Amino acid sequence: MSAALLTRPRADWRGGTVLMALLAPILLVNVLTFLAPVINLAMLSFRGSGPGGSIQEGLTTATWTSLLTDSFYWEILLGTVWTSLLITFLTLLCSYPVALWVSRLGARWRNLMMVVCISPLLVSAVVRTYGWMILLGDQGFVPGVIRAMGMTPPRLLFNETGVIIGLTEILMPYMILSLLAGFGKLDRTLEDAAGTLGARPFTVFRRIVLPLSLPGLLLGCLLTFVLAVSSFITPKLLGGGRVVLLATEIYDQAIVTLNWPLASALSILVLVVFGAALAVYGQLSKLVD
Amino acid sequence: MAIARAPHAAGEAPRDAAPAAGLNSVHLTLEALEKRYGNLPPSVSALSLQLRQGELLGLLGPSGCGKTTTLRMISGLVPVTAGRILVAGRDVTALPPYRRDMGVVFQAYALFPHMTVAENVAFGLEMRKVSRTEAKERVMRALGMVRLEALADRKPRELSGGQQQRVALARALVIEPSILLLDEPLSNLDAKLRDEMRNEIRDIQQRLGITAVFVTHDQVEAMAICDRIGVMRAGRLEQIATPLEMYERPTTPFVADFVGRMNHLRGTRLEGGGVRVGEAVLATAGTSPAGEALLLMVRPHRIQMTPAATAQPEAAGRNVQPGTVRRVTFVGDALHYEVAMGAETMLVESSTVSGPQSFAVGDAVFLAWSPDDTLTFPAGTEA
Numbered sequence: 001m002s003a004a005l006l007t008r009p010r011a012d013w014r015g016g017t018v019l020m021a022l023l024a025p026i027l028l029v030n031v032l033t034f035l036a037p038v039i040n041l042a043m044l045s046f047r048g049s050g051p052g053g054s055i056q057e058g059l060t061t062a063t064w065t066s067l068l069t070d071s072f073y074w075e076i077l078l079g080t081v082w083t084s085l086l087i088t089f090l091t092l093l094c095s096y097p098v099a100l101w102v103s104r105l106g107a108r109w110r111n112l113m114m115v116v117c118i119s120p121l122l123v124s125a126v127v128r129t130y131g132w133m134i135l136l137g138d139q140g141f142v143p144g145v146i147r148a149m150g151m152t153p154p155r156l157l158f159n160e161t162g163v164i165i166g167l168t169e170i171l172m173p174y175m176i177l178s179l180l181a182g183f184g185k186l187d188r189t190l191e192d193a194a195g196t197l198g199a200r201p202f203t204v205f206r207r208i209v210l211p212l213s214l215p216g217l218l219l220g221c222l223l224t225f226v227l228a229v230s231s232f233i234t235p236k237l238l239g240g241g242r243v244v245l246l247a248t249e250i251y252d253q254a255i256v257t258l259n260w261p262l263a264s265a266l267s268i269l270v271l272v273v274f275g276a277a278l279a280v281y282g283q284l285s286k287l288v289d
Numbered sequence: 290m291a292i293a294r295a296p297h298a299a300g301e302a303p304r305d306a307a308p309a310a311g312l313n314s315v316h317l318t319l320e321a322l323e324k325r326y327g328n329l330p331p332s333v334s335a336l337s338l339q340l341r342q343g344e345l346l347g348l349l350g351p352s353g354c355g356k357t358t359t360l361r362m363i364s365g366l367v368p369v370t371a372g373r374i375l376v377a378g379r380d381v382t383a384l385p386p387y388r389r390d391m392g393v394v395f396q397a398y399a400l401f402p403h404m405t406v407a408e409n410v411a412f413g414l415e416m417r418k419v420s421r422t423e424a425k426e427r428v429m430r431a432l433g434m435v436r437l438e439a440l441a442d443r444k445p446r447e448l449s450g451g452q453q454q455r456v457a458l459a460r461a462l463v464i465e466p467s468i469l470l471l472d473e474p475l476s477n478l479d480a481k482l483r484d485e486m487r488n489e490i491r492d493i494q495q496r497l498g499i500t501a502v503f504v505t506h507d508q509v510e511a512m513a514i515c516d517r518i519g520v521m522r523a524g525r526l527e528q529i530a531t532p533l534e535m536y537e538r539p540t541t542p543f544v545a546d547f548v549g550r551m552n553h554l555r556g557t558r559l560e561g562g563g564v565r566v567g568e569a570v571l572a573t574a575g576t577s578p579a580g581e582a583l584l585l586m587v588r589p590h591r592i593q594m595t596p597a598a599t600a601q602p603e604a605a606g607r608n609v610q611p612g613t614v615r616r617v618t619f620v621g622d623a624l625h626y627e628v629a630m631g632a633e634t635m636l637v638e639s640s641t642v643s644g645p646q647s648f649a650v651g652d653a654v655f656l657a658w659s660p661d662d663t664l665t666f667p668a669g670t671e672a
């Protein structure tokens with residue numbers, strides 16, 4: 001026993017080398033597929049763009065100056081953050097009860113319902129978006145139901161409402177998975193204990209269940225927010241070109257206008273938004289702990 | 290094994306087994322409680338008992354016999370499949386836990402991991418809308434009682450198992466519930482702290498007149514502080530009686546074995562009233578039809594051992610048998626002897642101070658015990 005204790009530091013040191021060796025491949029892959037392209041992107045944003053998508057020699061800050069001084073881009077940025085936050089909140093609202101219910105099922109039903117919850121991921125987001133177009137279109141199912149109830153349906157397609165509805169549904173599986181991972185810490189005997197101490201069910205939820213599920217909730221929100229900011233197919237199709245978000249604008253600049261330096265600069269902006277989201281997440285998780 | 294009793298236990302209300310003395314005094318009544326999980330055989334069945342106001346019931350039994358399930362039914366945490374629970378004459382069977390005013394110490398503590406020790410203990414007071422200043426004072430008093438004032442601001446994960454257990458105890462006691470349910474509340478404490486805590490529990494329970502059920506694996510602990518003890522076996526209440534009665538007059542071999550050590554002998558009842566065990570004929574207190582096969586039980590510390598060299602001890606109706614010491618074990622406050630007596634091996638316990646002489650392996654001895662200390666059960670009723 002004492003001998004083992006004495007040799008412990010050396011074993012740790014060797015463990016460190018092994019760890020480094022095991023991490024090396026993933027580090028290499030990350031450098032090659034993430035860091036290098038990002039640096040490349042940053043460089044590209046400092047080049048000038050010519051007619052027909054050509055990229056000019058020499059460095060210039062023209063793209064960044066126009067980006068930061070043009071209120072159009074600031075509006076896109078704020079609009080994107082706001083819409084994504086709203087989508088994240090709605091996704092959370094729709095997913096939390098589902099995740100809580102699934103986590104409380106017996107083992108067999110729980111596994112089955114988990115598969116059901118994440119099964120939408122087996123269908124491509126494009127297909128699901130087309131599904132929503134059929135449901136939300138003027139002659140679609142949802143306006144039909146609203147009409148049948150004797151009301152005039154609002155426009156649900158080719159505007160922000162459609163984007164929010166579609167993305168909320170499409171992102172729910174990710175939120176549910178994160179929440180379920182976080183619910184692992186929940187223990188029914190804690191709720192029992194709170195009950196015997198006189199807490200009513202809603203108080204038990206507010207004082208025990210909710211605080212203990214905050215880590216999973218925060219992680220799910222981070223994930224959903226990042227996915228909402230970066231998705232462009234659904235906003236493009238359901239927004240019908242009328243909803244301009246950072247991701248759709250990057251797509252337009254890169255593919256339609258062929259202004260690659262601007263597309264690069266906007267991509268860097270998205271990375272900054274992600275960085276900010278991570279920072280907020282880090283602060284909140286520290287508070288929760 | 291001495292029946293250690295807490296000093297204050299001696300002069301209190303009579304510890305008799307008849308709770309129906311006055312109807313007003315009955316506080317907790319269980320009527321034919323049954324609990325089945327799914328289609329499994331019942332975890333608890335036909336459980337009936339009555340506890341007087343301020344009575345402390347010890348619940349003993351082997352692992353898995355349904356002790357925790359019983360407490361969970363009383364506290365309302367699992368629905369009963371049959372039977373009724375009455376508190377002060379009122380049927381509470383359908384009430385949710387938060388309306389039952391019962392303090393529960395859970396076997397697995399169930400401390401809230403995101404709250405400090407003080408917040409954990411204060412939770413029940415908060416639910417009862419006790420003012421902040423009063424709550425603070427009561428929390429500190431409760432923590433003082435379990436010797437944990439210094440750790441009030443720690444999180445449960447920063448405590449040892451025994452400390453967590455004491456927080457759970459403080460959390461249940463601080464609300465001064467009308468009924469207290471303790472599921473092995475001292476299992477993780479060292480011997481000294483265990484004794485202190487059990488006396489604290491008894492003091493508070495007596496002072497506030499709380500009706501309590503105390504589940505434990507330690508029969509000495511149960512005997513020490515409980516007014517009555519119930520022994521459970523496979524979901525049923527095998528016997529419920531005062532500690533003394535349980536120890537001296539167990540109604541089944543299972544109970545006899547469960548509360549303290551026992552020697553087992555097999556024999557047959559003779560015409561004259563004695564029981565033939567191998568070559569020997571032993572006297573017993575009870576009678577039974579001749580020819581019946583019997584299981585005899587004798588507590589090891591009720592057997593007196595004398596050297597065979599001195600004269601055979603005064604018979605006077607006692608059972609006296611020759612034997613040879615086979616093994617001696619020193620366990621601190623007692624010596625355990627294994628003595629070959631005919632074809633049987635008897636365990637004899639003697640206090641290390643009482644006898645001037647001790648015996649060595651190979652010594653020839655006489656074993657003597659009273660017929661009153663010889664319990665008889667029909668063969669085949671044992672565990």
Ligand SMILES: Nc1ncnc2c1ncn2[C@@H]1O[C@H](COP(=O)(O)OP(=O)(O)OP(=O)(O)O)[C@@H](O)[C@H]1O
Nearest residue numbers: 326329332350351352353354355356357358359396
């Ligand atoms: N949720 C459950 N589902 C199915 N069976 C259960 C459940 N809870 C308990 N049981 C069964 O009921 C029986 C009694 O369990 P219980 O927990 O009451 O035992 P116990 O006397 O408290 O044991 P221990 O001394 O080990 O704590 C056991 O056989 C157990 O397997």
Ligand SMILES: [Mg+2]
Nearest residue numbers: 356357396472
């Ligand atoms: Mg138990």
